[in-house]
Amino acid sequence: MKVTGTTGLKGTVNIPGDKSISHRSIMLAGLADTPVKITNFLHAADCWSTIDCMRALRVRVEQGDAGVLTVTGNGFYGLREPHEVLDAGNSGTTIRLMTGLLGVQPFFSVMTGDASLRKRPMARVITPLARMGINVKGREQSRYAPLAILAAEQIQGIEYDMPVASAQVKSAILLAALFANSPTIVAEPMPSRDHTERMFETFGIPVKREGNSIIIEPVQKVDAPEQIDVPGDISSAAFWLVAASIIPNSQLVLVNVGINPTRTGILDILTQMGADITVTNERWSGREPVADIIVRSAKLQGVTIGAEIIPRLIDEIPVLTVAALFAEGQTIVTGAEELRVKETDRLKAVVLELGKMGAAIDETADGLIINGPQKLNFASCNSHHDHRMAMALAVAGAAAQGVEIEEPDCVKISYPDFFSILAALRQE
Numbered sequence: 268m269k270v271t272g273t274t275g276l277k278g279t280v281n282i283p284g285d286k287s288i289s290h291r292s293i294m295l296a297g298l299a300d301t302p303v304k305i306t307n308f309l310h311a312a313d314c315w316s317t318i319d320c321m322r323a324l325r326v327r328v329e330q331g332d333a334g335v336l337t338v339t340g341n342g343f344y345g346l347r348e349p350h351e352v353l354d355a356g357n358s359g360t361t362i363r364l365m366t367g368l369l370g371v372q373p374f375f376s377v378m379t380g381d382a383s384l385r386k387r388p389m390a391r392v393i394t395p396l397a398r399m400g401i402n403v404k405g406r407e408q409s410r411y412a413p414l415a416i417l418a419a420e421q422i423q424g425i426e427y428d429m430p431v432a433s434a435q436v437k438s439a440i441l442l443a444a445l446f447a448n449s450p451t452i453v454a455e456p457m458p459s460r461d462h463t464e465r466m467f468e469t470f471g472i473p474v475k476r477e478g479n480s481i482i483i484e485p486v487q488k489v490d491a492p493e494q495i496d497v498p499g500d501i502s503s504a505a506f507w508l509v510a511a512s513i514i515p516n517s518q519l520v521l522v523n524v525g526i527n528p529t530r531t532g533i534l535d536i537l538t539q540m541g542a543d544i545t546v547t548n549e550r551w552s553g554r555e556p557v558a559d560i561i562v563r564s565a566k567l568q569g570v571t572i573g574a575e576i577i578p579r580l581i582d583e584i585p586v587l588t589v590a591a592l593f594a595e596g597q598t599i600v601t602g603a604e605e606l607r608v609k610e611t612d613r614l615k616a617v618v619l620e621l622g623k624m625g626a627a628i629d630e631t632a633d634g635l636i637i638n639g640p641q642k643l644n645f646a647s648c649n650s651h652h653d654h655r656m657a658m659a660l661a662v663a664g665a666a667a668q669g670v671e672i673e674e675p676d677c678v679k680i681s682y683p684d685f686f687s688i689l690a691a692l693r694q695e
């Protein structure tokens with residue numbers, strides 16, 4: 268896929284549904300005994316992995332006009348033993364959250380994923396679940412998928428201090444906690460995205476928050492809403508926020524962007540860098556706040572991105588690295604070692620691939636140092652099969668002399684229309 272440099276981006280982008288919320292909407296709706304309509308669901312490969320898994324557990328998922336889904340579960344105890352191995356594909360959210368949900372079921376199941384997912388750490392989920400009485404085994408002393416999940420017997424609630432701020436780990440525990448015989452308390456080192464907690468409340472499940480802890484009492488059923496409207500994904504909007512900021516003569520209106528405060532680190536950092544961003548028309552989409560965002564080109568400055576904000580922009584570091592290359596002065600990223608266990612090692616991948624365009628970026632154990640501005644040249648760069656790498660490289664190319672992206676199809680994981688929208692927004 269060749270992306271050439273452009274003189275400006277202009278137009279309006281309807282931001283596709285939030286990936287994290289789409290996954291959770293299917294899982295919770297699958298535990299209900301009344302149908303749930305889901306609008307603006309993200310029809311991308313990761314979320315379809317969750318649909319396929321839930322279908323294998325006998326949840327009905329039908330697709331109507333405009334991609335609207337109707338999910339019909341068989342009640343809180345209605346999941347059934349799958350006849351086949353469940354495939355989470357590339358999706359960490361699918362495998363980790365489903366492990367929590369499957370671990371409490373009275374049947375056996377096996378989960379796997381693609382080559383990338385089978386290299387990602389699973390002990391972080393298996394360890395707390397084991398303390399609840401859940402029996403999951405994996406490859407290499409239960410470090411990696413495939414995972415074998417044994418039929419549950421007694422599940423007890425736990426008090427758990429999470430060693431890493433991970434919404435996926437937290438959510439796996441909270442899902443299992445619904446089926447336990449006593450309350451569960453999960454403490455986070457830093458707040459991670461709270462879409463599971465908000466979705467629980469949408470389904471009538473009480474959530475208690477005390478300081479950095481979340482307390483869940485077991486339930487016997489969920490009270491499903493008739494409809495869930497998924498907000499647009501700020502992690503997808505991030506590519507347009509950076510692109511319009513660094514490409515001169517740009518102005519974009521991003522419609523229906525989720526602005527849950529656990530996700531808006533990108534807005535805070537870009538604003539600190541001097542970006543011209545206006546958040547308007549703030550409203551609610553169920554329990555999630557949304558807004559429209561106007562972004563115009565601006566002169567950016569370097570910034571310090573420290574551990575405390577990382578969970579709020581964890582998926583935005585590749586594209587923020589591109590922003591930093593166009594900013595005046597130094598940008599330092601620290602406390603971002605979690606990036607090494609994403610779809611690829613994103614610290615290594617950004618240094619290597621943007622390096623092919625001529626960027627000089629220092630890789631540290633837990634972050635990056637970027638001295639800007641830097642001149643980027645045309646080059647062939649590899650996505651490492653990582654959707655966010657592919658899109659970050661496209662933004663860099665569009666803002667500079669162009670780029671040839673090898674293995675671009677991975678954008679289907681979270682943003683299938685990304686390249687066609689980029690083409691439509693270009694001014695020349």
Ligand code: S3P
Binds near residue numbers: 434460
């Ligand atoms: C996600 C949580 C984050 C994020 C991922 C989606 C979620 O992962 O990087 O893209 O939906 O809960 P971690 O919880 O592992 O940090």
